[in-house]
Amino acid sequence: MPIYEYRCPRCEVYEIIRVMGKAPAEDACPTCGQPARRKISAPHVSRTGTAVFQLIESTERSASEPRVVSGSLPSTGKGAAPIYSSNPLHRKLPRP
Ligand SMILES: [Zn+2]
Structure with a gap:
């Protein structure tokens, strides 16, 4: 059921849960009994589906x-080691 807000001229804004469409435009304030007018307010839309x-x-x-990673790490598709130098003589150096 929706929550309707009423503004009492003497007190503050208070909320009442009523059946949709059954909330009167004026209601007696629960604190002082003065007629309070229904307030138009934006609906509280859920944000659960948004990207934020x-x-x-x-x-x-x-x-x-x-998050736990299981299995092997993704491979680059090449079996060779990456090339760090463009000098061809460096390829002849001993490798560990
Ligand atoms: Zn009041």
Whole structure:
């Protein structure tokens, strides 16, 4: 059920849970009994599906439960060692 907000002229804004469409435009304030008008407010839309929420959630989760890598590391597809020098004489040097 949605939450409706009412603004009392004497007190503060208070909230009432009512069946959708059954909330009157005016309601008696539970504190002072004055007629309080219903307030138009933005709905509280859930952010659980957004990319920002997913990023925050995965960051918080990886802080306490790091993702474990199983199996071998991904290979580059080449069996040869990477070339660090362009000088061809360096290839003839002994390797460990
Ligand atoms: Zn009041």
